[in-house]
Amino acid sequence: MSAIKTLINKQNRKVSIAIIGLTNSGKSELVKRILQSDEHILASVGNTSEFEFQMFGNLTLLTWDLKNSIPANKALWKRSILGADALFFVVDTIDRESFDLNRKLLLELVYENFPIRLLILGSKSDLPSSASVGELINSLRLMELDSTKCKCDLFKYSSKTGEGLYAIEEWLNKVLFKQRERIINYIKIAACMAFFEESNTQMGAILDDTPNISLLTIMREVKRKIVIFSRTMRYHDIGEEVIKIANYKVIIVKLHTKIVALIVGSNDSIPRAIEIAKNIHKVIHPYNDQAVKLHKIISDLYPLDIA
Ligand SMILES: Nc1nc2c(ncn2[C@@H]2O[C@H](COP(=O)(O)OP(=O)(O)O)[C@@H](O)[C@H]2O)c(=O)[nH]1
Ligand SMILES: [Mg+2]
Secondary structure: OOHHHHHHHHOOOOEEEEEEEEOOOOHHHHHHHHHOOOOOOOEEEOOOOOEEEEEEOOEEEEEEEEOOOOOOOOHHHHHHHOOOOEEEEEEEOOOHHHHHHHHHHHHHHHHHHOOEEEEEEEEOOOOOOOOOHHHHHHHOOHHHOOOOOEEEEEEEOOOOOOOOHHHHHHHHHHHHOOOOOOOOOOOOEEEEEEEEOOOOEEEEEEOOOOOOHHHHHHHHHHHHHHHHHHHHOOOOOEEEEEEEEOOEEEEEEEEOOEEEEEEEEOOOOHHHHHHHHHHHHHHOOOOOOOOOOHHHHHHHHOHHHEO
């Protein structure tokens, strides 16, 4: 389950997210990534050429292919897209020629529908020519948007590597469920696993003093997940994935040829876990696994984070 799907399915209500953007901006890939379509999708309908929706449990994802202007007068647009609980506007960060048109569409959207809350998503962050956040802000002239009419945030993400998806989940949590950002100083790391692609070796450490059977089983499952993750990410230098197994969350971070997975509590902060995983990356090595054990690294550096 993706973190976003898990978040929505935890709520006792239906949630619809509208994802709009030009054709090819990356909407369908994002839907696939959120729904992780190995699981059964309950409904998938293409009513018109531009509109699609997919449902999974409490979550409905609606996508709309934008053309040269915002379809202000269409009933379907108003009912489905503007009526959704959250609105994502996807911009292809490698298609610089589309920035002007995206800018025009954004203005139309805001000035016809204010006040509006928007999450602008720069897709394809995994590609080398991807525009930076700064370039996007300038090109889309986001600073000039009237803040009384539009409250917007901007993140970059990749449907291929998973980078940035946890930030989207945090945003939904904050905006949709009015929950405070989960700024917790520490998390509970139950176990950690590292995988070195070059030597094809793994090292693992259980940090929970009283590991139960389920944690041991989860470790085995994580081992398997890391190998699969490594295969899917083989052409990518950076990747992130968050999965839920039983009562734990597993945060997997790849940097270059190393992968680190942290098994944390299901309510722990994902950004904090990702930050720790990235720090562990810096200090582990395939060659010193005997001398420097993961357990020691974590207990020295993050004593409060141990379960
Ligand atoms: N490298 C990369 N390619 C992507 C990403 N998202 C989408 N694409 C590719 O961009 C093209 C258009 O994506 P799609 O989701 O179908 O766009 P849509 O028309 O907005 O639904 C496809 O070839 C996708 O494989 C991404 O995050 N990274
Ligand atoms: Mg599509």
